[in-house]
Amino acid sequence: MSDAERPTDDSGDEFEPIEVFPEAGETDLRPGADDCYKCSTCDTECPVAEVDDEFPGPKFQGPEQWRLKRQDDHDIDESVMKCSNCMRCDSACPSDVPLSQMHNTARAEYVEENVSKFSREYWRNRMLANYRRLAPLGAMFPRTANFVTGLSATRWLGEKLLGIAGERELPEFATETFREWWTKRGGARVENSDKRIAYFHGCYSNYNTPEVAKALVRVYEHFGYEIMVPEQDCSGTPMFANGMLEDARRAAETNVRELAAAIDDGADVVASCSSCSMSLRQEYPELFDFEDTEAVAENTWDAVEYLRVHEDLETELEGTAVGEEFDDFAYHAPCHARNQGLDGQTVELLGLIDGVEAHDVGDSCSGISGTYGWKAENYETSMAIGAEMFDHMDDADATAGLTECPTCSMQMEHGTGYEITHTLEVLAAALVGDGADATGANATGARAE
Amino acid sequence: MAIEDDVLVVGGGLAGATAALAAVERDVRVRLVSHKQSTLRHASGLIDVLGYTPAGEGPLSDPFPALADLPEGHPYERVGAEAVRDALAFFDGIAGDAYAGAHTDANALVPTHGGTVKPTARYPAATAAGLASDDRDALLVGFGTLPDFEAPLAAAHLEGAGVPFAARGVTVRFPGIERDDAKVTRYAHLLDRDERVETAAGESTARTALAETVRPHLEGESRVGFPAVLGDDRADAVRADLADRLGVDVFEVPMGPPSLPGLRLEDLLFDALSDAGVRVTTGVPVVDYETGAHGAGSSGPARIDRVTVDRNGSEVPHSADQYVLATGGLVGKGVESDRERVSEPVFDCHVPHPADRYDWFVDDVFGDQPYARFGLPVDRDLRPLDADDALEFANLRAAGAVLGGHDFAAEKSGSGVSLATGYVAGRRAAEGCR
Numbered sequence: 001m002s003d004a005e006r007p008t009d010d011s012g013d014e015f016e017p018i019e020v021f022p023e024a025g026e027t028d029l030r031p032g033a034d035d036c037y038k039c040s041t042c043d044t045e046c047p048v049a050e051v052d053d054e055f056p057g058p059k060f061q062g063p064e065q066w067r068l069k070r071q072d073d074h075d076i077d078e079s080v081m082k083c084s085n086c087m088r089c090d091s092a093c094p095s096d097v098p099l100s101q102m103h104n105t106a107r108a109e110y111v112e113e114n115v116s117k118f119s120r121e122y123w124r125n126r127m128l129a130n131y132r133r134l135a136p137l138g139a140m141f142p143r144t145a146n147f148v149t150g151l152s153a154t155r156w157l158g159e160k161l162l163g164i165a166g167e168r169e170l171p172e173f174a175t176e177t178f179r180e181w182w183t184k185r186g187g188a189r190v191e192n193s194d195k196r197i198a199y200f201h202g203c204y205s206n207y208n209t210p211e212v213a214k215a216l217v218r219v220y221e222h223f224g225y226e227i228m229v230p231e232q233d234c235s236g237t238p239m240f241a242n243g244m245l246e247d248a249r250r251a252a253e254t255n256v257r258e259l260a261a262a263i264d265d266g267a268d269v270v271a272s273c274s275s276c277s278m279s280l281r282q283e284y285p286e287l288f289d290f291e292d293t294e295a296v297a298e299n300t301w302d303a304v305e306y307l308r309v310h311e312d313l314e315t316e317l318e319g320t321a322v323g324e325e326f327d328d329f330a331y332h333a334p335c336h337a338r339n340q341g342l343d344g345q346t347v348e349l350l351g352l353i354d355g356v357e358a359h360d361v362g363d364s365c366s367g368i369s370g371t372y373g374w375k376a377e378n379y380e381t382s383m384a385i386g387a388e389m390f391d392h393m394d395d396a397d398a399t400a401g402l403t404e405c406p407t408c409s410m411q412m413e414h415g416t417g418y419e420i421t422h423t424l425e426v427l428a429a430a431l432v433g434d435g436a437d438a439t440g441a442n443a444t445g446a447r448a449e
Numbered sequence: 450m451a452i453e454d455d456v457l458v459v460g461g462g463l464a465g466a467t468a469a470l471a472a473v474e475r476d477v478r479v480r481l482v483s484h485k486q487s488t489l490r491h492a493s494g495l496i497d498v499l500g501y502t503p504a505g506e507g508p509l510s511d512p513f514p515a516l517a518d519l520p521e522g523h524p525y526e527r528v529g530a531e532a533v534r535d536a537l538a539f540f541d542g543i544a545g546d547a548y549a550g551a552h553t554d555a556n557a558l559v560p561t562h563g564g565t566v567k568p569t570a571r572y573p574a575a576t577a578a579g580l581a582s583d584d585r586d587a588l589l590v591g592f593g594t595l596p597d598f599e600a601p602l603a604a605a606h607l608e609g610a611g612v613p614f615a616a617r618g619v620t621v622r623f624p625g626i627e628r629d630d631a632k633v634t635r636y637a638h639l640l641d642r643d644e645r646v647e648t649a650a651g652e653s654t655a656r657t658a659l660a661e662t663v664r665p666h667l668e669g670e671s672r673v674g675f676p677a678v679l680g681d682d683r684a685d686a687v688r689a690d691l692a693d694r695l696g697v698d699v700f701e702v703p704m705g706p707p708s709l710p711g712l713r714l715e716d717l718l719f720d721a722l723s724d725a726g727v728r729v730t731t732g733v734p735v736v737d738y739e740t741g742a743h744g745a746g747s748s749g750p751a752r753i754d755r756v757t758v759d760r761n762g763s764e765v766p767h768s769a770d771q772y773v774l775a776t777g778g779l780v781g782k783g784v785e786s787d788r789e790r791v792s793e794p795v796f797d798c799h800v801p802h803p804a805d806r807y808d809w810f811v812d813d814v815f816g817d818q819p820y821a822r823f824g825l826p827v828d829r830d831l832r833p834l835d836a837d838d839a840l841e842f843a844n845l846r847a848a849g850a851v852l853g854g855h856d857f858a859a860e861k862s863g864s865g866v867s868l869a870t871g872y873v874a875g876r877r878a879a880e881g882c883r
Binding site: 039041043044045046049050051052053054056057060091092093094095096277278281282285294297298299300301305308309310311312338339340341342344348363387388 | 482730
């Protein structure tokens with residue numbers, strides 16, 4: 001049911017609702033619980049329940065647990081921490097029950113009430129959730145950081161001290177962050193008051209894969225856009241998943257303020273990471289009520305989707321080619337892209353470019369789900385969920401991977417050893433790379449309709 | 450810029466997938482947009498054509514002669530019996546070895562988890578060894594942690610229904626599952642992956658452990674029925690493996706929701722969509738539409754020019770030449786009701802219903818419920834009609850449970866109606882492309 005159809009109470013007669021619940025002022029999740037008719041479709045979509053009997057599934061974690069909580073003597077069940085926040089249950093539910101919102105709320109309450117602030121878990125989770133705070137340290141001395149985090153001794157310590165899965169390799173820091181590069185370059189090279197975007201690059205493409213962010217810049221400038229790179233904090237995704245709603249709230253406050261200011265300057269917001277766009281579009285309005293939260297959500301887009309709607313991207317891609325740098329890909333659509341209706345987009349677009357093909361590896365979850373698969377206690381579950389994707393990647397007619405989500409790409413690489421690329425890098429190569437016709441720049445500034 | 454296609458199908462269930470597959474055969478560009486997971490997950494996975502007449506006569510041994518007698522406005526009457534046959538043949542081509550029953554017009558009788566017998570036209574290969582017309586004795590095996598299938602009770606019901614074989618039921622523990630609330634996908638996954646499990650006799654693999662659990666209960670039966678949780682992606686291999694180890698035929702008994710045979714059918718359809726080059730967009734609703742120029746003169750029906758797809762707040766325009774509405778019925782939310790009226794939420798097509806809410810139902814729960822037939826009236830081209838019997842739109846067709854005039858639950862006609870009308874709507878949409 002769309003917002004447009006939500007009944008509004010505009011009847012003129014005096015209607016005094018009866019206060020049934022004490023928590024007026026908080027988000028009312030009761031309609032969510034009431035709309036659930038127990039069809040269990042969400043349970044069939046849950047990747048964790050499929051590999052772990054100990055996880056009671058999204059139907060319990062959301063509506064049923066909410067009801068249990070009406071009884072004062074019930075705490076949130078600790079199993080809520082086994083939910084990976086993939087949000088597949090949201091797009092499963094035929095009744096629009098806001099499952100992930102209920103899970104996020106329950107998880108925050110569990111961490112608040114039941115997790116000791118002195119426990120190893122709490123600080124480990126806080127550290128993982130606040131990667132954005134630690135990354136600058138690594139980015140200051142990237143080579144040292146990469147050397148130290150790559151040491152087996154470091155990984156052993158990480159597991160023993162903090163409970164971070166020793167099997168995983170910490171992502172490498174780039175020797176120059178995207179923002180450093182952007183500043184050095186002198187910022188935007190195209191000025192255009194009619195076509196502006198504000199780039200929400202997120203943490204990963206700033207500190208770890210600036211090549212993705214640079215590809216976005218090249219593609220958008222090719223289409224004649226003026227790019228703004230506003231001040232920004234983490235999108236909050238890893239914080240929701242760890243029940244750290246206060247940390248997320250602080251980050252969201254900064255993001256909403258800065259992005260709303262860019263929107264006032266005539267920009268639309270685009271993100272290259274599917275979890276970032278998901279967070280700004282769906283989780284912010286569900287969990288926060290800062291001024292302009294809705295405006296930011298409504299004006300945020302996936303970076304590729306935006307060009308599809310606002311430019312004639314398909315015509316532009318027809319007849320382009322990429323050279324030797326890319327071969328065929330095994331493509332995995334992240335859960336958070338799937339939930340935004342972006343599941344078919346990459347395969348459709350790459351089909352237009354000569355010399356490269358994307359083979360979809362199916363609709364399974366990669367299993368890493370951001371920080372989830374980094375925790376020693378979840379590593380096995382994470383790999384069990386990922387097994388189907390690894391199998392399909394092996395079967396696909398390709399030896400390289402493609403996805404839009406940073407942690408999915410880590411999992412893909414971890415499970416197959418393939419090198420993983422972001423879709424924007426392929427589009428940049430086709431539109432403005434060696435294989436592209438460099439005269440095709442659409443710098444007219446006219447907005448295609 | 451709208452995202453452009455020739456045919457846009459709204460809805461991702463059996464009717465929508467069939468419409469998209471039928472359209473793409475004609476070499477046009479087809480997109481399927483679906484919002485939530487379809488009601489295939491509630492469905493048995495059986496393909497019924499007609500089990501009972503609207504008057505309640507049945508079970509019908511052959512559905513086809515009865516099609517000619519259906520009342521005006523019934524979806525089958527709209528498309529004609531020939532289209533039903535064509536659609537079944539089309540389905541057979543898509544399903545290949547995954548489904549059986551194409552060798553005859555007659556209905557097959559499939560035992561259900563409640564111990565009833567359901568007449569159906571096509572059934573999954575997993576169910577083939579379990580037909581009620583087969584006179585071989587059967588052992589039904591249920592699991593203590595899966596109370597939806599009470600095997601001894603189902604066996605007693607079957608015998609009470611007069612099946613031509615002896616049925617016996619036992620309840621065992623499913624090796625590798627301790628908890629009462631494990632999901633059906635967990636059972637399937639254990640067997641798919643043949644995971645290591647702990648048994649009383651030590652560690653073993655899931656399939657071996659299950660076969661060893663059942664073996665002592667066999668008393669000469671040549672077939673064994675399990676609840677339909679025997680694998681998902683590798684269901685055929687799981688079944689063959691169990692049959693091999695036990696030396697008997699193994700079959701699945703269709704279950705209530707959530708249903709693995711329904712999930713497997715969904716996977717089969719979506720694989721076919723992908724192979725055929727249908728563009729698929731899931732997880733987002735169509736929330737609005739715009740009409741363009743009218744058809745013949747200004748008096749003709751309006752043409753849908755574009756629809757708006759809501760992507761987490763962003764409005765993405767999609768345009769096509771022809772549209773198919775396959776959003777489901779009351780359960781699939783393609784037909785909605787509030788205290789005032791019954792409506793179709795995407796294009797606001799006319800849904801005939803009594804003005805007084807108390808006339809929408811009768812007190813007898815299993816009686817002839819008016820609401821069960823609520824849905825869109827259509828012409829013989831499956832184009833929705835307004836209150837004056839005029840076309841709602843020139844380029845919209847409707848298929849599946851969104852159509853009125855039939856009570857699929859009582860008639861056992863749900864899958865057949867989705868297939869036949871999906872097939873016709875998809876083909877006509879493609880033919881109508883300019």
